[in-house]
Amino acid sequence: MEAIITATELAEALTGPNPPVLLDVRWQLTTPGAAPFDGRAEYAAGHLPGAGYVDLDTELAAAPAGRGRHPLPDLAVFGAAMRRAGVSADRPVVVYDGGPGWAAARAWWLLRWTGHPEVRVLDGGLPSWEGALSPPGPAPAVGHSDPAPGAGVLLAGAGGAARARAGVLLAARAGERYRGEVEPIDRIGGHIPGAVSAPTTENVGPDGRFRSAGELSDRFKALGAFGAAPVGVYCGSGVSAAHEVLALAVAGIPAALYVGSWSEWSADPDRPVAVGPDPQ
The missing domain is CATH 3.40.250.10 (Rhodanese-like domain)
Structure with a gap:
């Protein structure tokens, strides 16, 4: 799909x-x-x-x-x-x-x-979009969606750390936040030990559109996301990481999302924090 x-x-x-x-x-x-x-x-x-x-x-x-x-x-x-x-x-x-x-x-x-x-x-x-935009109008016809929780695409806090050990955990935040040089929002900067820096902004070109499936595939393979290794993604709060999961899907690579992401991980002072450019 x-x-x-x-x-x-x-x-x-x-x-x-x-x-x-x-x-x-x-x-x-x-x-x-x-x-x-x-x-x-x-x-x-x-x-x-x-x-x-x-x-x-x-x-x-x-x-x-x-x-x-x-x-x-x-x-x-x-x-x-x-x-x-x-x-x-x-x-x-x-x-x-x-x-x-x-x-x-x-x-x-x-x-x-x-x-x-x-x-x-x-x-x-x-x-x-090059077409016309609409002002407020009639509400859409009510749908009949009945969402139910799925499986296999969601990580919790401990699961994020486990994914870094047993597979590939991509950190979608900006590089300077990953390295711990700055942190404008959360308690502390840095990254989950073992996570690989993969800023989501690099998945799109200057026009804001996704790079080709081939370019994305090459990028993620260079970051270790290939073969049978399970892939997980986190960011600051589970929003930009969803964009990286989308980019991985464009590249044909399934990935799980750590929804709590860094804002959940870093809020617990007992959880380990790594700084610097290397995963560990």
């Missing part, structure tokens, strides 16, 4: 016999003390025709409670949000944001994890 869709392909699909449900998940990471990003206002100013808005902080994540900044959402809340946006199992879904694709990837990952059979991310996000 394809994980991403181009704007041209989406425009064609929207005229087909079973057009995809569109989810607008515009969101931006903000540092402590900064004004929060208002995705609903952005959506109201213009969105893809027929798209429904989904809020990352309240519908694609639960409130922080010792499980990281963006823990898994309550499935009842997530399911209600999906139904309100028109999601049903018998219709494909396309998710987009305003760039760089992290929020859209989080929604993509959650829909995959909860069993939706066909979901893709708009490559390049809203900036790649």
Whole structure:
């Protein structure tokens, strides 16, 4: 199954016999003390025709409670949000944001994890769309999505460390945060011992679109993600890491997501922290 869709392909699909449900998940990471990003206002100013808005902080994540900044959402809340946006199992879904694709990837990952059979991310996000945008209009027809938790694509804290020992654990945060040189958000900088630095920003080109499947495959193989070794990914709070899981899917490499990520790991002072450019 394809994980991403181009704007041209989406425009064609929207005229087909079973057009995809569109989810607008515009969101931006903000540092402590900064004004929060208002995705609903952005959506109201213009969105893809027929798209429904989904809020990352309240519908694609639960409130922080010792499980990281963006823990898994309550499935009842997530399911209600999906139904309100028109999601049903018998219709494909396309998710987009305003760039760089992290929020859209989080929604993509959650829909995959909860069993939706066909979901893709708009490559390049809203900036790649050349058609007209719509103002607020009628709400999408209510869907009948009934998400259920999946298996095999989710890591907990101890599982992240185990994946670093028994397979490959990719750290999707910026290199300077991985090395422990700076940490603008969490308690301390550094990385999970054994994790390999793999900033998710390197998965896209200057235009914000994913690099080719071949380029991504070469990149991840150079980082050790090949063969039978299981792959896991973490970031700061399980958002940009979902984008890396998406990039791995484009490359044909299955991977699990550590949802709590560094914000959960580093909050426990008893957990080991590595610094510097090397995994150990």
